[in-house]
Amino acid sequence: MRQIIDERTGGTVRPPYGAEPHSALHGPSHAPTMRIAAHVTVLHEGDPARRIMEVVDGAVMLSKLLPDGRRQVVELLGPGDVFGLAHDEIYACSAETLTPATINTHDRSALERDPVLAARLLRRFEAQLCVMHSHALVLGRMSALERVAFFLLRLMPDGMVGTTLHLSMTRQEIADFLGLTLETVSRAFSELKRRGLVVLQRADEVRIQDRGSMRRLAGAL
Amino acid sequence: MRQIIDERTGGTVRPPYGAEPHSALHGPSHAPTMRIAAHVTVLHEGDPARRIMEVVDGAVMLSKLLPDGRRQVVELLGPGDVFGLAHDEIYACSAETLTPATINTHDRSALERDPVLAARLLRRFEAQLCVMHSHALVLGRMSALERVAFFLLRLMPDGMVGTTLHLSMTRQEIADFLGLTLETVSRAFSELKRRGLVVLQRADEVRIQDRGSMRRLAGAL
């Protein structure tokens, strides 16, 4: 289990209950902005859902647990993405920072009062829903090698060709995202390396060498 | 391949291009309602995305294809659900009716003009996103038997206990939804039957016999 303690404050960071930097002078719906360290659990699956959150900067991982401990990382979020969604007033996922992150929080009631916010969230939800559809295809129909190729392409926008990508996830986290085991993820990395499609400077620093072959593996996506 | 011909009109039903019942007197953004037969492809993945659609009645299936023909049914929709989402002005999924269905269509530009519509879609997107998160857990971490149990519980609301559920999907469609093969789905049905958790009156008529055991299999969901 990763730490859920914020080393700056020494306390658990759970925005609905904890201190809220920058919000003292505003109402709770005025988008208080929080700066959060890496590897901090921001939301817990099953907690009462009072807030909706936007990633301003950094990376956040949403995950769900089965009663026996199996975990699925259901979504990877970056700047602009929204989380804190709820079924029956209960958070449906846990949220954990992968890197230091800046996050805006809104009271759920703000959705009705603030049409500009609602419009922004609507566009973002549409985009995230499309990404989830792609991810269902990955989880349901792709082989291990294809999943890892897809994962790396997803993290490496077309713009940054030839640059080195820093993975801020462990093999276990990648495995939980792709519906595999950490060993299978490791083997897939080794296979991509062996085929000359990627270069691993370190375990968490990847360069895509042959983008064409990667695209073909990942289903031309 | 299922038919994409509407037997009532004799023509392909593709709303952006085809005839639009009930809409002759209204602008294209005034939610023309269409009545569509079962097993009709309403939207094609990759077509230009001009409309956004709401299921009023019936069941709709969203699917994505890989270049080599592998298919994933990414979402099952019922009354209230929304589809016709787009990446880069292109439909991200194909949509096919599973039953006769009634569908509302909105011009995408209506989202900016109609805040009531936008608010409704926002709530619905949130719900669908949560369902997709659950589905990612199913696809990534559950065994074949667990997936089928989950599928049946999802189709059988708590209210209707003891009633017979009519599956409007073939084994192949269920398999494509659950990330399995049709043979594995069939074996899972047989196993659930053998264990006394369900009764199959016919291949497409299921009664859940032991809901508790089903819930345990499906991860208490």
Place this chain on the structure above:
DNA sequence: CGACCTATTGAAAGCTATCAACTGGGGTGG
């Protein structure tokens, strides 16, 4: 009643998970 399509069941192969050992890098403490 026969044709055809869907579903079921069986047998074998393949891919991923599991269990286990080993490697390597980073940090700590001597």
Place this chain on the structure above:
DNA sequence: CCACCCCAGTTGATAGCTTTCAATAGGTCG
């Protein structure tokens, strides 16, 4: 400054589950 420890990652061997290929059964419609 170096040695050791610890954890993440890699690699190997085996098991298990699902897929694949194939044959049979069931049901519907002409």
